[in-house]
Amino acid sequence: MDLDNKNSCKHSVKAVEEKGGVESEQILYNAHINTTELDERKLMRKVDLWLVPWFSLLYLLSFLDRTSIGNAKLYNLERDLKISDIQYLISLTVFFISYALFEVPSNIFLKRLRPSVWFAILMTLWGLFMTLQGVAHNYGDLVALRWMLGSFEAGLYPGMAYHLSCWYKRSELGIRTAVFTSATTLSGAFGGLLAAAISNMDGLGGKPAWAWIFIIEGLVTILVGIASYWMVQDFPDSATFLTKEEKTFVIRRLQGDDQYSAAGEKLQMKNVWSSFRDWKTWISMIQLMGCDMPLYAFSLFTPSIINQLGFRATPANLLTVPIYAFAAVVTCCVALYADRHGRRGWCNIIMLSLGGIGYIILIVSRNAALSYFAVFVATCGIFPVVPNTVTWIANNFEGSYKRGVTLALAISMGNVNGAVSSNVYRARDTPWYSLGHGLVLMYICIGITANSAMLYLLKKENAKRDRGERKEVIGFELEDNGNGRYATVEDAKREKGDNWSGYRYIL
Structure with missing residues (x-):
């Protein structure tokens, strides 16, 4: 408040x-106000139903819109726009640069404005630029539109991660973050199915299948963005679906969980700068660097990798579905365990190690079936680690502005390295992409190192306080x-x- x-x-x-x-x-x-008659479980289920499903939908559309270019590529995007493989990779890269630049300012605006207004503006505008990709005529058009898409998508994920931390206790945040972040896995599965379905519109209105992928998905995003003005709830003290007693109960339970700023915090620059002065912020940035680059590399190039293993465009998109479904299940299981037992650092280290094994197999394999199996193993070190890391960061920063800025900085660093991911799977490395897999493995090792350092230093600091x-x-x-x-x-x-x-x- x-x-x-x-x-x-x-x-x-x-x-x-x-x-x-x-x-x-x-x-x-x-x-x-007396809150003793309120049922805590019933109240939090009510909060869950209002927040988590809608945020999951928003993030599904966000990730679908940024990665659908990988599906569109399979339907002759490069040929029709007369662009080279290098130009295609550059068009992927510019998205991540603009995305990273605008995350921190966006989280500060989110706190100053109402989240319902800010999210609605962001989604409507990025949906517009997503749609316009369907009428791009050349390389210049595509690059400019990808830059604008990244600029307006930038505020959604760090904003939602921060926003949820203003509603839930630290031991509850992991599974909620995992559920809406699992929309990335669903977007991978749904994106493949949707692209396969939209491909049947090839030639309709004189437009190719890849153009319809952008147009249909962009129009849906615009409609959902407009609806977000009414669907997104702001902070607990102003939630329209809660009674005064329920608002009070939600805020008091946060204060009891060492979230002292839950009842309100004024914008003071010292609260913003405190994030930059905290050593945890810088390690957090390296943590997300170690899992975000593999996430984007995986999402952007899985259809192409499967395509190069001998499957044509539509079967390649469909074969991504079980991979993402498996990833969603693993992500939620890891989040539930971490929430219950609090071992977020060890969860990250173990899952990243599993992911590393998957990429080692991909590097050495020359068998399509074995490589397809290795992709499943690789998901264990990618999808569960991202929400668990974001939750871990939110858990260990108190002060609403400090937490918001730190989350934005860390996620921004992760997305800067998403730009790297868009340049490591080169056409000339097909079908086994040894360079791309090797660089992803390197980032996973960076993630393991950063998580180990964070775990050691936090444990040491707790001991000093004890x-x-x-x-x-x-x-x-x-x-x-x-x-x-x-x-x-x-x-x-x-x-x-x-x-x-x-x-x-x-x-």
Whole structure:
């Protein structure tokens, strides 16, 4: 809730901190409202039904629109636009550059504006540019439209990841992020089916099949974008589907989960810059770099890889369906385990290692059936790791602006490396694409290293806090011990966020 909202009602009550046993003044949101009769499970199911399915649809369309060019390529896109393989790869690359540039500003705008308005604007505009790809006449048209597509898609994923973190406790966020992120797997499956179906429109209205893929998918995105103005809920304090008691309950449970900013935070540049000064932000960027490049490489080129293994365009698209269905199941299973047991770092390391095995098989295989099997193994190190990493980042950054900026920075770094992925599967490397597979394997190794470093350093920091090495001085009558001096524990929480000595990182 924004502190600028004059109608907010907060009261101070005395409470004893569970962490450290320090008596301090706590702020209980809407202390005059009684929420004891609310059923927590029933309420959160209600929240789930309003947020997760619609976000899943938005992300499905987002990923479908950015990767459908891989399906369109199979229906003579390059021939009709008279572009070379290098020019095709450049058209993929420019999307990721514009996408990465606009993610951080977009998340700041999201916090200042209503998410329902911001998401509706973004989707409607990128849907327009998606549609216009269907009337591109040459290489220049395609590159310009891909740049604009990336610019407006940039705000959706980091925005949704941040937005969900404003509704759920840290132990609940993983499965929700995994469900809507699994839309990437569904978009892969659905994209193949849809492209195969739309290919039957070849020649209709004088347009080839690849053009209709862009036009149909773009028009659907525009319609869903307009509907998002009414379907997307903003923050818990202003949700139209919740009663006053339910809004209060949602915010209080977040505050009880060390999300002290749940009741509101003003935009101050120090909250934004705190993200840049935090070492966790930079490791988080490398973590997403290690899983996003493989994700985009996989999604953009799986149809082409299967096509080069001896299957024609439509069968190649259809053979991607079971791969993505399997990936969706694995993604949700990993998220459920991580939410329940909290071992997000180990989950990432193990799944990335499995993915590495899959790519080693792809590099050495010269058998189509074995390579197809290896693609299934490779999905284990790609699709589950992305939402688990995003959730892990959201879990360990307190302060709504700091968390939003960090998520945007990390996802931006991941998408910059998506530009790399669009240039490593070259036509001259067919049918086995050894260079592309080798570079993806290298990124997976980077991911394993970054996740191991994050796990080690967070564990080390938690141990220091357990030993009292980070404890602040409470009360101005005492001298500062180097960790900060504050009037109350509440002030320390608010000012230091996840650097507060009582805050414990999720491992």
